[in-house]
Amino acid sequence: MKKFNKKVTIVDIAKELGVSTAMVSMVLSGNGRKHRISNKASLKVIETARRLGYNPNLLARALRTGKTGVLGLIIADISNPFFAILARLIENEASRYGYDVMFASSDERAEKFTALGNAFLTKQVDGLIIVPVVESENIISEWQSRGIPIVSIDRYFSSLSVPYAVTDNFDASFQILKYITKRGYKKIAFVAKNTNLSNFAERENGFTAGAKHLNLKSEQYTVFKLDHFNREPGIDNLIKHILNNKFDIIFFSQNMIGIQGLSTLNKLNVSIPNEMAVISFDDSAAFEFNKPGITCFEQPLDQLAKKTLNYLIDMIDDRPGKNKDNEKFKGRLIIRESC
Amino acid sequence: MKKFNKKVTIVDIAKELGVSTAMVSMVLSGNGRKHRISNKASLKVIETARRLGYNPNLLARALRTGKTGVLGLIIADISNPFFAILARLIENEASRYGYDVMFASSDERAEKFTALGNAFLTKQVDGLIIVPVVESENIISEWQSRGIPIVSIDRYFSSLSVPYAVTDNFDASFQILKYITKRGYKKIAFVAKNTNLSNFAERENGFTAGAKHLNLKSEQYTVFKLDHFNREPGIDNLIKHILNNKFDIIFFSQNMIGIQGLSTLNKLNVSIPNEMAVISFDDSAAFEFNKPGITCFEQPLDQLAKKTLNYLIDMIDDRPGKNKDNEKFKGRLIIRESC
DNA sequence: TTGTATGCGTTATCAT
DNA sequence: ATGATAACGCATACAA
Numbered sequence: 001m002k003k004f005n006k007k008v009t010i011v012d013i014a015k016e017l018g019v020s021t022a023m024v025s026m027v028l029s030g031n032g033r034k035h036r037i038s039n040k041a042s043l044k045v046i047e048t049a050r051r052l053g054y055n056p057n058l059l060a061r062a063l064r065t066g067k068t069g070v071l072g073l074i075i076a077d078i079s080n081p082f083f084a085i086l087a088r089l090i091e092n093e094a095s096r097y098g099y100d101v102m103f104a105s106s107d108e109r110a111e112k113f114t115a116l117g118n119a120f121l122t123k124q125v126d127g128l129i130i131v132p133v134v135e136s137e138n139i140i141s142e143w144q145s146r147g148i149p150i151v152s153i154d155r156y157f158s159s160l161s162v163p164y165a166v167t168d169n170f171d172a173s174f175q176i177l178k179y180i181t182k183r184g185y186k187k188i189a190f191v192a193k194n195t196n197l198s199n200f201a202e203r204e205n206g207f208t209a210g211a212k213h214l215n216l217k218s219e220q221y222t223v224f225k226l227d228h229f230n231r232e233p234g235i236d237n238l239i240k241h242i243l244n245n246k247f248d249i250i251f252f253s254q255n256m257i258g259i260q261g262l263s264t265l266n267k268l269n270v271s272i273p274n275e276m277a278v279i280s281f282d283d284s285a286a287f288e289f290n291k292p293g294i295t296c297f298e299q300p301l302d303q304l305a306k307k308t309l310n311y312l313i314d315m316i317d318d319r320p321g322k323n324k325d326n327e328k329f330k331g332r333l334i335i336r337e338s339c
Numbered sequence: 340m341k342k343f344n345k346k347v348t349i350v351d352i353a354k355e356l357g358v359s360t361a362m363v364s365m366v367l368s369g370n371g372r373k374h375r376i377s378n379k380a381s382l383k384v385i386e387t388a389r390r391l392g393y394n395p396n397l398l399a400r401a402l403r404t405g406k407t408g409v410l411g412l413i414i415a416d417i418s419n420p421f422f423a424i425l426a427r428l429i430e431n432e433a434s435r436y437g438y439d440v441m442f443a444s445s446d447e448r449a450e451k452f453t454a455l456g457n458a459f460l461t462k463q464v465d466g467l468i469i470v471p472v473v474e475s476e477n478i479i480s481e482w483q484s485r486g487i488p489i490v491s492i493d494r495y496f497s498s499l500s501v502p503y504a505v506t507d508n509f510d511a512s513f514q515i516l517k518y519i520t521k522r523g524y525k526k527i528a529f530v531a532k533n534t535n536l537s538n539f540a541e542r543e544n545g546f547t548a549g550a551k552h553l554n555l556k557s558e559q560y561t562v563f564k565l566d567h568f569n570r571e572p573g574i575d576n577l578i579k580h581i582l583n584n585k586f587d588i589i590f591f592s593q594n595m596i597g598i599q600g601l602s603t604l605n606k607l608n609v610s611i612p613n614e615m616a617v618i619s620f621d622d623s624a625a626f627e628f629n630k631p632g633i634t635c636f637e638q639p640l641d642q643l644a645k646k647t648l649n650y651l652i653d654m655i656d657d658r659p660g661k662n663k664d665n666e667k668f669k670g671r672l673i674i675r676e677s678c
Numbered sequence: 679t680t681g682t683a684t685g686c687g688t689t690a691t692c693a694t
Numbered sequence: 695a696t697g698a699t700a701a702c703g704c705a706t707a708c709a710a
Contacts, residue, residue, distance in 0.1 A: 020697040059402045059463045060687030063702050084423035102441045124398045285625040359681045399703035402686050
């Protein structure tokens with residue numbers, strides 16, 4: 001593809017006006033006043049720039065200043081609606097601060113996560129927003145020690161001092177459990193992921209701690225764990241097992257697990273909530289449109305996105321500690337008919 | 340944030356080995372063989388680079404070569420699952436070619452679309468993948484005349500010669516209509532968007548042309564149009580109108596329209612398919628989990644993504660016409676219980 | 679086979 | 695208030 005009009009640079013403008021590129025640069029980068037460029041000179045420059053169709057080469061500027069105006073976003077999978085919505089909110093916030101964002105999906109794999117982050121850094125992104133994956137502490141720590149501005153969202157590692165914005169998952173599970181018991185259910189199946197990622201671990205801890213706090217007997221609740229990577233189709237069997245063991249409610253600990261579990265229940269023609277009640281973390285179109293609608297816990301994604309960018313921009317602009325450097329946000333129950 | 344280890348550059352490596360930066364550059368950019376650098380020299384350079392922890396500054400390279408290795412993706416809204424899935428497929432394909440992608444959501448607004456594209460171009464993306472919006476012909480045409488590699492996906496403008504990969508929407512509607520009539524439905528409400536964007540227009544054309552081809556009488560089908568931007572909540576009223584006028588099936592022309600319409604039908608406790616049958620363009624979790632499941636038409640998104648990147652990479656690498664420069668792909672019906 | 683020198687477009691330091 | 699010029703890190707035409 002040939003470029004027809006070769007690009008016009010500050011040199012062209014300087015030549016056209018018989019002034020120095022220094023002056024042109026100063027006014028065009030918005031530092032005219034700071035350098036006390038006269039008003040008429042400024043205006044002339046601006047006018048000529050427009051007339052010639054000047055566009056700054058942000059690449060050159062970035063090379064000089066060290067700032068690209070681009071953020072790297074690593075989530076688990078952009079095609080998962082949970083992350084898609086999160087990405088949209090992050091996009092909006094980033095844009096408010098004048099940043100563009102490059103995204104990529106880690107598929108929960110540490111090697112891919114590492115490669116993606118390194119690729120972004122080689123491209124000189126100004127900062128990283130990450131959804132950390134299993135076994136990613138070391139690389140994150142390395143990035144941080146290199147001075148990369150980095151914030152994690154949705155999950156965090158307590159062993160690291162990386163700022164984060166996450167849902168208060170412990171409290172969330174506790175809330176859900178209280179609701180379940182208030183509704184009178186007596187034997188609860190908590191379907192979890194077999195992983196120690198903070199978000200899932202705290203959901204489980206919130207559940208078990210809540211059970212103790214509410215004086216539930218051990219026969220009244222069980223925690224089942226599914227493979228984190230969804231490599232085995234274990235959910236069908238698990239659901240059957242739960243059905244066969246007189247549980248009266250299933251508490252799904254996540255979006256995708258809930259959707260899959262629901263799909264299984266539907267296939268088996270289980271009547272909800274009569275034969276089995278259901279409640280799940282995260283909302284989803286599937287939950288809204290299932291009949292009956294599935295009661296669920298909605299995370300405060302907008303707050304997570306806002307706070308994440310707050311932190312990140314502060315780090316990029318060298319204002320550490322202007323904001324408290326991590327926070328957990330409360331979500332809310334969406335009551336429907338399944339529980 | 341302070342960077343502790345100042346970055347190591349090819350200069351450092353050259354100094355360390357007492358060779359020229361030219362040589363280092365050649366081997367490190369993978370052009371060692373081309374320039375006939377000796378094997379031992381190459382190995383020494385590579386080893387030292389690794390030892391010193393060298394990372395190429397892609398910004399500098401880009402400034403020099405004019406290629407950033409970044410693609411700009413402008414879709415309507417990343418939080419819409421349709422586009423989220425598309426984005427994921429595009430991400431995968433881009434990665435196969437070694438590209439990263441910056442994304443942004445146009446919200447179907449021409450001004451935003453324009454601003455986003457220009458911002459990406461100022462950042463020197465190597466190419467643009469766009470879902471064109473209403474009134475965007477001019478700016479697209481301008482980009483193209485500037486020699487920007489650009490491919491449109493999902494929709495296209497026949498007035499432009501921009502390569503595209505889209506679903507054969509005309510054929511799709513025809514297929515759906517044939518299925519509807521084969522199933523014996525007699526009075527069809529086609530719920531469309533009031534826009535002349537190619538994808539929606541061709542769905543409508545396929546529908547009306549199909550109706551004529553199948554010798555349907557004009558009383559047997561009606562096209563209803565909703566505001567493209569969803570500014571008015573007209574769908575509730577429209578659904579009621581359709582119910583009151585003895586249609587026996589609704590054909591939703593799109594994802595979001597189908598979901599909203601379904602929501603309304605559910606609120607009104609309409610029994611599907613007895614009181615009203617339903618079929619929709621695009622699949623969705625809502626369609627899968629609704630009871631009854633909604634029959635729908637699935638677009639071949641993977642093929643669209645693949646072809647889009649084929650075209651784009653060929654343009655970037657200056658191989659115009661290696662591929663046929665636009666194509667329409669067939670999708671398929673997913674039969675469920677609603678029709 | 680390797681080195682020299684220059685430029686990509688911009689910003690920023692020092693002069694004047 | 696403005697100009698000259700050296701960087702930023704890399705790639706490449708031309709020499710040797």
